[in-house]
Amino acid sequence: MKIAIIFHSPSGTTKQLAQAIAEGAAQPDIEVIQAEIVGADIEDGRFRNTELLQQLTRFDALVFGSPTYMGSVTAQFKAFADATRELWEQQNWAFNTDR
């Protein structure tokens, strides 16, 4: 089982939660990675870290983390979520149980 935790955490609280989840999920047969969304991933308002997006197709479970900003996720997290549109279109995430 492979688990990825993707989060944005400008002041570190969500990062602590991501760390706690990673520690709680860790087992000999479970791989857990943490990927922090950072400002450099965003160009002209778009999430451009294609390496991370491509990596995410190989995980069995994804955990998302964002602070609440004005009642929603942060703009940076939303940019990441927007960038996953093609993965969703290809059904590389949900509903695919054959990997």
Ligand SMILES: Cc1cc2nc3c(=O)[nH]c(=O)nc-3n(C[C@H](O)[C@H](O)[C@H](O)COP(=O)(O)O)c2cc1C
């Ligand atoms: C611009 C801004 C907007 C925020 N809006 C909300 C909000 O609508 N509701 C809320 O409960 N907290 C809000 N917060 C508080 C953050 O969600 C909270 O401090 C969070 O733990 C920060 O996470 P981080 O340490 O991972 O960056 C806001 C903080 C900032 C800076």
